[in-house]
Amino acid sequence: MKLALDPNWKSIAKRAWSIRLMLLAGVLSGAEVALPLLDGLLTIHPGLFAAASGLVTAAAFVARLIAQRDLDE
Template identity: 50%
Template sequence: MKFITDWRQVLGRAWSVRLMLLAAFLSGVEAVSPWLGGFLEPGHLALFSALATSGAFVARFLAQKDFDDET
């Protein structure tokens, strides 16, 4: 496995990465939600996490401006 040459730029700017981080955050919040007072119904955070993951999957295949296609 070899990193792409501009991996730092991709890590900071790619929507797929941002959405994967959001999905991870939502999964973590869901895990601790019983101790947070249950501000959302069970399963809502899982749904939002699934939507963020699906968006990341789609964003991974879309061309994003300000990136060169040199992978």
């Protein structure tokens, strides 16, 4: 198996919803880690960011499988 990047990978990375959703999942995971450091300043349930991160990751998986328009340009 030979792996190679698409010649248009920069444009794809900027436009693909799967990439955007994976970045959002990373931000939510970071927020989940940072929440205990705020020590009661925010009244957000600790599991909220974990659940949101899981949902966004699942959405990224679905977006990766769906053909996305306007990525060929």
